[in-house]
Amino acid sequence: MKTTIHIIGSGFSSLAASCYLAKAGYDVTIFEKNSTIGGRARQLKRDGFTFDIGPTWYWMPDVFERFFSDFDKRPSDYYTLEKLNPAYSVYFGKDDFITIEDTLEKICIAFEKEEKGSSKKLLKFINQAKSNYDIAIKDLVYNPGLSPFELVTPKTIGKLNQFFSTIKKDVRKEFNNNRLAQILEFPVLFLGAKPSATPSFYSFMNYADFGLGTFHPKKGMYQVILAMEALALSLGVKIKTNSSIDKILVNKAGEAKGLNSNGVNYYSDYVLSGADYHHTETLLDKEFRQYSESYWEAKTFAPSSLLFYVGFDKKLRNVNHHTLFFDVDFGLHAQDIYDNAKWPEDPLFYASFPSITDGSSAPEGKEAGIFLIPLAPGLEDTPKLRETYFNKxxxxxxxxxxxxxxDSILFKESYCVNDFIKDYNSYKGNAYGMANTLLQTAFLRPKLKSKKVKNLFFTGQLTVPGPGVPPSLISGKLASELIVKDISTNKKITTRTLKQNENNF
Structure with missing residues (x-):
């Protein structure tokens, strides 16, 4: 009889894990609380416009390639990728912007125009970032975070100092030009922390940015979700939507034995949660929870976001597919996210216009716009505040x-703290999980395997490797590998016990 595994949530990490577990021969069912799959990566469709609700950046294409190759597939079997040129532009003032193009050579030219001699410093910096990328993405992040010794390899010994310096220190030491420094500090924001709190080793994000480039899946990021769904279904995974989880069933022996969804018990041998980690533990009786409320309160969480999905009745000028607006003080906004936890007076913001690249995003002659303001999690969220900040x-x-x-806005829809809580049970309405600071890296993050409940595992952006789409794919793989190992170990123990019992007769 097949081992049965129930998975909570249908985001990137859950879908990835489901594929690996089904490939291993197990009976896998996904339970999704919303009416459509994808978790934070769902879609919004309105009046001929299509928006990705969550992630809009496709970075680290090699991680996607590696995932699909594990099933003898390629991303191109499911969706079409286009490398963006320009990758993005950054505004610093009125009609004052720097454009980041699609090759390092072109980016060097842009840097040199901004500051003479900066291109040589950039090449040195990106060369170091590539070295870190080769170690991190091809090796370290595929460790399950069980031991500090996972970080100690012949390749990392010489880089230990990079775990005790920060991105900001390294960048500012080389680049005096504030505009160029901000561009180099920008990529680590995907990791959920300030550049001043992010270890230098994470400069591999700069190689992902300048070395590998920015891509767009035709018809949007949701095509990746649909690709993973198609793969999962082809492997035999079952998916139940509109299936909110009320409780994780634990027997007297302290073993997870299934889920209660919408008042019905669904029994299984294993449970894997890709839902919010904190919320998942509230589905357990207190005696089975690993982490206290004070534990979560003390952690540094990645920001929440105020998002707007806007339909314009004309094509817009002077913007690119991805456009960043750094025309106000980055430091003050960062303090309001991480130190003061309040609504920023003058926020930085990001805008995406997928219809510039992809005609399927908006009707002809119109523009789809996504605007994002990063915010501290847990803030008051009201319609009045949303409107105030949209106007700003x-x-x-x-x-x-x-x-x-x-005067060209056909409609706008907003999404903020309250929605992240309602739709994803997100802790304090955070958007990206737990930040990758020094004390929240690798083995210092919440564990993939429960320490208090047998056969209960976790995956997603609050555990290893961390926030972001590529790390979520990796997290699903890591969790599935631990489950496969656990099942194999239990089978060996059971077989050994049976043989011992037979020898007693």
């Missing part, structure tokens, strides 16, 4: 890009 960024957007757009 749209006025700045109009000034910076020298165009009137407010």
């Amino acid at each position: 960024i749209i006025k700045r957007f109009e000034t910076l890009t020298s165009q009137k757009v407010s």
